[in-house]
Amino acid sequence: MKNYKRIGNYIKLVDKRNDDLAVSLLRGVSTTKQLIESVANMSGVSLHNYKVVGYRQFVYVSDTSRRGDKIGIALNTGEPCVVSSIYTVFETDEKYLLPEYLFIWFNRSEFDRYTRFHSWGSARETFDWADMCEVKIPIPEISEQKKYVALYNGLLTNQKTYANSLADLQLICDTYIENLIKTEKLKVLGEYIEQSDERNNDLAIDNLIGISVTKIFMETKSNKEQLDLSNYKVVRPREFGYVSVTSRNGEKISIAILDGEAGLVSSTYTVFRVKDNSVLLPEYLFLFFKRSEFDRYARFHSWGSARETFDWADLCNVKLPIPDIKIQEAIVTIYHTLETRKRINEQLKNTIKPLCPVLMKGVVESLENGLNTI
Numbered sequence: 382m383k384n385y386k387r388i389g390n391y392i393k394l395v396d397k398r399n400d401d402l403a404v405s406l407l408r409g410v411s412t413t414k415q416l417i418e419s420v421a422n423m424s425g426v427s428l429h430n431y432k433v434v435g436y437r438q439f440v441y442v443s444d445t446s447r448r449g450d451k452i453g454i455a456l457n458t459g460e461p462c463v464v465s466s467i468y469t470v471f472e473t474d475e476k477y478l479l480p481e482y483l484f485i486w487f488n489r490s491e492f493d494r495y496t497r498f499h500s501w502g503s504a505r506e507t508f509d510w511a512d513m514c515e516v517k518i519p520i521p522e523i524s525e526q527k528k529y530v531a532l533y534n535g536l537l538t539n540q541k542t543y544a545n546s547l548a549d550l551q552l553i554c555d556t557y558i559e560n561l562i563k564t565e566k567l568k569v570l571g572e573y574i575e576q577s578d579e580r581n582n583d584l585a586i587d588n589l590i591g592i593s594v595t596k597i598f599m600e601t602k603s604n605k606e607q608l609d610l611s612n613y614k615v616v617r618p619r620e621f622g623y624v625s626v627t628s629r630n631g632e633k634i635s636i637a638i639l640d641g642e643a644g645l646v647s648s649t650y651t652v653f654r655v656k657d658n659s660v661l662l663p664e665y666l667f668l669f670f671k672r673s674e675f676d677r678y679a680r681f682h683s684w685g686s687a688r689e690t691f692d693w694a695d696l697c698n699v700k701l702p703i704p705d706i707k708i709q710e711a712i713v714t715i716y717h718t719l720e721t722r723k724r725i726n727e728q729l730k731n732t733i734k735p736l737c738p739v740l741m742k743g744v745v746e747s748l749e750n751g752l753n754t755i
Contacts (some may be wrong), residue, residue, distance in 0.1 A: 410454065558712070588645060
């Protein structure tokens, strides 16, 4: 630890309040170490006492309990914003410590563990300003810090550029469907789909799955060992499942297409399939279901007292454009490209953060090999 420096010598508190209400952008801080849109209800609330976070300044939440063993901390790389007055805002002395370099250190999972271990309290545990100042890190000269920051930022830029291309593909998919709705004759969906009521009588399948409001089949949390799976419904590849209950679902309907091995869903779910795939592609139909407009339609056409449902008859009454199969194949191909790139983008993001410890290890080794520190 001889090459490590106490960061309290290179950081200072910032307590600028939004007295003149010049800043209206309200942000929160996530455990993924990002500034995020605030979910607070600000109706009738004045922002004059909120703290201003300027460009390249840090903000963090000292309360570390109930945060999944992570600390909420972020570096503002955009326009000034305001945050709760209970948050801590600080900045570095950039003659000696670049904020971007310090942020690489904060992004390490080891730092999350450090802050949790050094958090104190009874009703809630906090990692306060005094604790933050005692953090020790390797601090090489500014020229060396810039090299590591440039490497890290280069990786982030590549990932963000890739992510931006996803928005273009998503727009193509959304626009394509909307244009078809406006230009094609709408067909009644019930003429093209049919229910499936295959049961797992022989217990040949034990892949128990549920359906989320994000429209994917997901692994269920139920204990299969305690369940009789014989009466569960079987879902085959390219078949659909949906939950008719739409109340308490965040204005969304749980519906999904199975892309994988056969699974089992609750007997209360509705399972259905496309009658003729040469006329209507299941994947094209799923694109129609994925639209936020379909969520709104399903909620508007849900009925009930204790709970509201969008039942089979309601689904069959849905009207949608069903163009030539070649057109369907074209839009589905674009959609598959989009989904593939989304997975790659997630892999890129998951690769970058683990590089933070690697970069810091390189700093330590360089210092131990005789590079000058500040």
